[in-house]
Amino acid sequence: MGKKRRTLRVVVLDTNVIVSALLFKGKTAQLLNLWKQNLFVPLLCKDTFTELVKVLAYPKFSLTESEIKTIIAEEILPYFKIISLKSKITGVCDDPDDNKFTACAISGQADFIVTGDKGLYKVKKYKTIKIIKVEDFLRLLKT
Structure with missing residues (x-):
């Protein structure tokens, strides 16, 4: 018989993880290459996408509007699956703002x-969704 096909993991990366992968070097930056190689399926919804764009515009990152548009067009949209929320969820996280993830x-x-x-x-x-750190996810992708 043939080789077993490995199922791609479907993943929500929180905003700080995406921003770190896009703008900084280090462990988290490895995710950028991995999502570009289609080694997992990253998800965004309207709420998480809106937050990402807002955070990229923070003055501390010194990105122009044009640079943000380029990042979204070249690093996010070609690789992330944009989904519609089936329902809002409340009460899962201490910070209600994290419930969108x-x-x-x-x-x-x-x-x-x-x-x-x-x-x-x-x-x-x-x-059924495990909530893990970047280093644990990177380790998982290597197995």
Whole structure:
């Protein structure tokens, strides 16, 4: 028989993880190459996409509007699957603002939420979705 086909992991990357992968060097930056190689399926929904664009515009990153548009057009849209939320989720995370990542993961049937946020990481698991750190996800991709 043929080789077993490996199923691609479906993943929600929280905003801080995406921004770190796009703008900084280090462990998290490895994710940029991995999503460009289609080694996993990253998800965004309207709420998480809106937050990403807002965060990229923070003055501390010194990005122009043109640079942000280029990042979105070249680094995000070709590789991320944009989904519609089936429903809002509340009460999962201490920070209500983090519930959008859980809602995105549920709606997109994600396997993981990858986060650097201590409050979100503290949840560990929601339904079938594991909430893990970047280094744990990178290790998983190597197996």
